[in-house]
Amino acid sequence: MNENIPVDEFKDINTKRFHIGSFQNEWLTRLDTANYSYQQKDQAAFDEEFAKEFGIAPETFDELKSICSVESLRSHTEDESPDTAAVPPDTTLQTLIQRKKKEDYKNSLNIDRTNRSHIYEEQLVGPSSPSHTLHVYTDTVLRELSFSYVCVCVCVLQESIALCKKPDDFADLVPEGEIILSIRVYQTAAFDRFNPVRPHATLQMLGSHYLTDLRDAVGCVSDLHVFGELSNTPNMAPDFVSKDHHKSAYFYFEHVFYNDMRFPECQDISATTIEWAKTRDFPSFSQAKMEDTKFSDLQVKVGYPYLYCHQGDCEHLVIITDIRCAHMEDCLDRKMYPLQTHKNLVHTNKCAVCNIYIARWLTTSDQLALSDPCLFCDKCFRMLHYDKKGRKLADFNAYVYVDPAVFS
Incomplete structure (x- = not known):
């Protein structure tokens, strides 16, 4: 057995060990250049090859190509630019009816979409x-x-x-x-x-x-x-x-x-x-x-x-x-x-006071905090822990906090 071709070590879990570069060389050796070339085939040659492979007469293929084309699905004239997001009010298609219900529901929600x-x-x-x-x-x-x-x-x-x-x-x-x-x-x-x-x-x-x-x-x-x-x-x-x-x-x-x-x-x-x-x-x-x-x-x-x-x-x-x-x-x-x-989305850790801004500070041994440790945004952290002259109002330890959600 060729060790450069991966086979299952444990089915549907992982393969046996192989060398990536050697596996690439095996591909390039066995595959025809046309299989990985970026050059697109001539459309006429592609149609002829397709019809031959499926055993379809040229006249039948041309008819199928015309009936199944994207142009045959057009519900408006070519010079008209339809609104693809709008759902007709009198539609009888169940897919559009369900889509309309979902859109109405989403529009009724009050969501803060601020990034x-x-x-x-x-x-x-x-x-x-x-x-x-x-x-x-x-x-x-x-x-x-x-x-x-x-x-x-x-x-x-x-x-x-x-x-x-x-x-x-x-x-x-x-x-x-x-x-x-x-x-x-x-x-x-x-x-x-x-x-x-x-x-x-x-x-x-x-x-x-x-x-x-x-x-x-x-x-x-x-x-x-x-x-x-x-x-x-x-x-x-x-x-x-x-x-x-x-x-x-x-x-x-x-x-x-x-x-x-x-x-x-x-x-x-x-x-x-x-x-x-x-x-x-x-x-x-x-x-x-x-x-x-x-x-x-x-x-x-x-x-x-x-x-x-x-x-x-x-x-x-x-x-x-x-x-x-x-x-x-x-x-x-x-x-x-x-x-x-x-990219996996991670929940943001908000400030324990305002619950609006992302936490920037973490405090420990803090007499003014609700918990130990506790998270604060910059504004709430300064207003709670310092006076107007920047002096500490209590004993606590403060560390810069970076929320994991900044990468999601």
Whole structure:
């Protein structure tokens, strides 16, 4: 049996281990070039081939093509532009009747559709803020929010934006025969009992991407943490967030730790795990650099959970769910990748006082709070804990809080 062709190890769960690059070569060797070429066939030649394959006479095929065409479904003249959102009041179709009921119900609801990113931005730098504080932190968070908001838009509008998108520059065209990997990334979670967990994000990567491209595309709230107790200096701008200081990280695939060593500050944080494993009955592990390893260089199992670790102990499950050749209906603009196709929505943690704005502060040992710990927006935090001159009104510990929902 060819080891480069994946077969099930456990049915409907995961495959056996195989080499991605070798699997790609097997595809390109066995498939005809026309199967993965971006060149569209001539319509007349396609019709002739279609009719021949299904054993249909040319006259019958032309008749079917005319009857089943989209133009035959038109209920208005060509120069008329109908309102596709409007439902005729006298319709007898059950589908339209049910659609009308749902639209009327949705219109009767009073829903606040303000985007949480806009609320957070107003809270950070808007006119309601008492002062323009924490500028460095604010810029970082808003930059992450902007990235997250764009990713959500791409997810929602993938059919219209990314599907079949061709690059403006031919140099950015995804080459024919390139492979596309679908990768699910899960947030850190611990459960006492079984609970269905949705992936935090689903990304499409190219086989020519490096592991560092995936690492940079994964958004995690732990990268934005600010260290230190700030109750005495709430206006102090932090020098850095955690991802600016702790840059070390690794992926674990099939007994190999791939460490991110792009920066002088990076450390081999997998060494401790490898040394610990040597004292137990574990198979031997090896190491490689994340920035030198492409996805096509990996040996993996499709459907099998692997590990991404950063910030020392923040761990995410990574599952490769699909590997296939790119085709003409894919997004063919290399600059669009890593392409986010799904993002899980997380509930926002609001301020415990106003229950309107997103929490920005977390307090402990706080005599003025309703609970310990307690979350506050910036406005309520300052009004409750400080006088007009900025002096503390009670003893408490305050820490900058980053809501996990900023990435959803």
